[in-house]
Amino acid sequence: MNKDKHLTSDEISGMLKSAGLSATSQRIGLCRYVLCEAKHPTVDDVRSWAAGQGLKTSLATVYNTLHALCKAGMLKDLRFPHSEKVVYDNNVDPHHHFLDDDTGSIVDIPITEFDYKNKLGSEFEIHDVDIIIRGKLKLKD
Amino acid sequence: MNKDKHLTSDEISGMLKSAGLSATSQRIGLCRYVLCEAKHPTVDDVRSWAAGQGLKTSLATVYNTLHALCKAGMLKDLRFPHSEKVVYDNNVDPHHHFLDDDTGSIVDIPITEFDYKNKLGSEFEIHDVDIIIRGKLKLKD
DNA sequence: ATGATTGCAAATGATTTGCATCATA
DNA sequence: TATGATGCAAATCATTTGCAATCAT
Numbered sequence: 001m002n003k004d005k006h007l008t009s010d011e012i013s014g015m016l017k018s019a020g021l022s023a024t025s026q027r028i029g030l031c032r033y034v035l036c037e038a039k040h041p042t043v044d045d046v047r048s049w050a051a052g053q054g055l056k057t058s059l060a061t062v063y064n065t066l067h068a069l070c071k072a073g074m075l076k077d078l079r080f081p082h083s084e085k086v087v088y089d090n091n092v093d094p095h096h097h098f099l100d101d102d103t104g105s106i107v108d109i110p111i112t113e114f115d116y117k118n119k120l121g122s123e124f125e126i127h128d129v130d131i132i133i134r135g136k137l138k139l140k141d
Numbered sequence: 142m143n144k145d146k147h148l149t150s151d152e153i154s155g156m157l158k159s160a161g162l163s164a165t166s167q168r169i170g171l172c173r174y175v176l177c178e179a180k181h182p183t184v185d186d187v188r189s190w191a192a193g194q195g196l197k198t199s200l201a202t203v204y205n206t207l208h209a210l211c212k213a214g215m216l217k218d219l220r221f222p223h224s225e226k227v228v229y230d231n232n233v234d235p236h237h238h239f240l241d242d243d244t245g246s247i248v249d250i251p252i253t254e255f256d257y258k259n260k261l262g263s264e265f266e267i268h269d270v271d272i273i274i275r276g277k278l279k280l281k282d
Numbered sequence: 283a284t285g286a287t288t289g290c291a292a293a294t295g296a297t298t299t300g301c302a303t304c305a306t307a
Numbered sequence: 308t309a310t311g312a313t314g315c316a317a318a319t320c321a322t323t324t325g326c327a328a329t330c331a332t
Contacts, residue, residue: 126276
């Protein structure tokens with residue numbers, strides 16, 4: 001999760017155009033949330049945020065935009081075992097996830113904690129490793 | 142995956158009863174597939190198998206049965222990132238999975254290949270670690 | 283007998299799609 | 308202005324549910 005990237009509308013607009021996407025007002029608005037502010041939001045989260053902002057956006061456009069951002073590599077879609085809803089992650093660098101079984105909240109885990117490539121036989125060509133650590137997040141004291 | 146457990150109907154019947162489930166013919170039939178023969182089947186796979194066997198079973202019963210078997214610990218439900226369908230696994234011992242990005246086929250990976258518990262800070266109470274290794278399965282030569 | 287299980291069909295929830303309208307480059 | 312984006316509503320796909328009929332113990 002990139003917390004508070006604080007991208008300006010112009011910066012977002014530029015990023016969209018570099019990705020070959022036209023910079024519509026709904027896309028810029030949604031990006032402001034999904035690329036900066038949001039932590040692992042679902043489509044519903046994005047819609048609610050947009051509604052709260054008075055940003056007029058249809059469901060189809062939310063899906064279209066999120067798909068376009070994923071295809072452009074600006075966002076990643078994740079599916080966790082506890083839910084059938086896709087969640088989106090603006091941290092597109094390799095990393096893993098901790099999933100709180102009680103609250104459903106998701107915490108990013110740096111990938112350097114683990115390393116397992118090249119532990120399997122040569123018939124396995126590894127592209128990627130998804131790790132979901134499930135448990136309970138305890139309050140620090 | 143437990144390949145070919147070759148359970149008899151009586152054995153399955155006994156397992157069901159020990160789990161507090163009555164041994165109906167559809168449950169015994171579905172178990173024959175799902176506990177012995179099948180490798181990571183989806184609900185559709187189970188239905189097709191049943192249809193091919195002439196085993197009359199409704200969709201609702203397939204879902205009911207699979208849920209009951211999961212609750213009884215005889216089966217595990219898994220959700221992979223490439224599909225919105227749940228797949229079922231009769232290997233209920235801890236292990237991880239290799240997912241072929243091209244074919245969607247799934248291979249079990251022994252858990253002993255990896256070990257990362259106790260690598261996170263103490264605020265993470267770890268219950269379980271799900272690992273999905275994505276890549277391509279090459280033909281052995 | 284009686285309580286659990288089945289089957290059907292309708293309901294739900296997430297996501298996708300078709301198409302006419304509209305905005306951006 | 309022409310292409311691509313939007314919005315709406317209907318469609319689809321997986322899964323769940325309500326309820327009457329049926330089966331296992």
